[in-house]
Amino acid sequence: MELREVIGRRRSMRYLRPYKPVEKEKIQRMLEAARIASHWGNVQSLRAVVVDKFTAPQEVVDALVAPIAGFQIRVAPVVIVWYLETAAVDEQGDRLRELLAAGALGYGEGKRDALESQIIPLFEGLLETLKEPGLGELDCGQGIAQATLMAFEQGLGTCLLGTPYGDQIKANLELPDTARVLCLQTVGYPAESPEAGGQRPRQPFEDLFHLNGFGKAFPRSPEVVEELTRDGMLTDPAPLPWREEELEYLRRALDLKGHGLV
Numbered sequence: 001m002e003l004r005e006v007i008g009r010r011r012s013m014r015y016l017r018p019y020k021p022v023e024k025e026k027i028q029r030m031l032e033a034a035r036i037a038s039h040w041g042n043v044q045s046l047r048a049v050v051v052d053k054f055t056a057p058q059e060v061v062d063a064l065v066a067p068i069a070g071f072q073i074r075v076a077p078v079v080i081v082w083y084l085e086t087a088a089v090d091e092q093g094d095r096l097r098e099l100l101a102a103g104a105l106g107y108g109e110g111k112r113d114a115l116e117s118q119i120i121p122l123f124e125g126l127l128e129t130l131k132e133p134g135l136g137e138l139d140c141g142q143g144i145a146q147a148t149l150m151a152f153e154q155g156l157g158t159c160l161l162g163t164p165y166g167d168q169i170k171a172n173l174e175l176p177d178t179a180r181v182l183c184l185q186t187v188g189y190p191a192e193s194p195e196a197g198g199q200r201p202r203q204p205f206e207d208l209f210h211l212n213g214f215g216k217a218f219p220r221s222p223e224v225v226e227e228l229t230r231d232g233m234l235t236d237p238a239p240l241p242w243r244e245e246e247l248e249y250l251r252r253a254l255d256l257k258g259h260g261l262v
């Protein structure tokens, strides 16, 4: 599948097959994709604990809690707990030295001296600030996005779940003090159709993106829209006509209680 189609057909899949294990190799490919994502200063703060329901101790499974559409935790065969290791920031100097040695940062004769005398000291004053929520989360998000696309490309469905219970999960999983739980990601084989009801609503392009200053909408070419539609990136909007019937079918098949919102 071409990248455009991967981007366009990926959906948050809330309904997964609970009985079907996910091959370790497929999860590994997701983690490999996350590992090579960009991160400021090459700090690489993204970490994860993969919880496989078929092999994890019950107390580890019980440690996972999410308040919004939390039934997904019970249904998914695999849940990835993504977290940010703030201590990775402490190694910033070494990561920059590695970048320089790799030929990715700087050029010319004086680059090593400039790194040691100017850039690394500049970062050292900022390390504690850089551990606060901000750029690190952005970069972890890039890794998680790559893992998500890799999951989709392998026929898996995933949904990210935010949780205010990060500290509880951190304690239950005995993560280091320096960890900050970011989100949970359910992973499994989809129980729903690949369209999952269609392209979820998005705000108008022109309201989101600007050209040469705020308030001047970035022009949206209809030809490009047509091209991306042809390529499978822009797809029919949700809800597809049969979605409610599909939801009812899934509710029964997965024996789901209530309304699925909490």
Ligand SMILES: Cc1cc2nc3c(=O)[nH]c(=O)nc-3n(C[C@H](O)[C@H](O)[C@H](O)COP(=O)(O)O)c2cc1C
Residues within 6 Å of the ligand: 010, 011, 012, 013, 014, 066, 067, 068, 069, 159, 160, 161, 162, 163, 183, 200
């Ligand atoms: C960081 C993050 C946290 C999310 N948390 C939840 C959640 O707690 N429960 C849930 O059902 N969906 C959650 N979602 C999924 C979004 O609701 C979903 O992306 C949105 O409905 C759009 O659907 P799509 O991903 O198929 O385009 C989360 C998504 C992201 C990126």
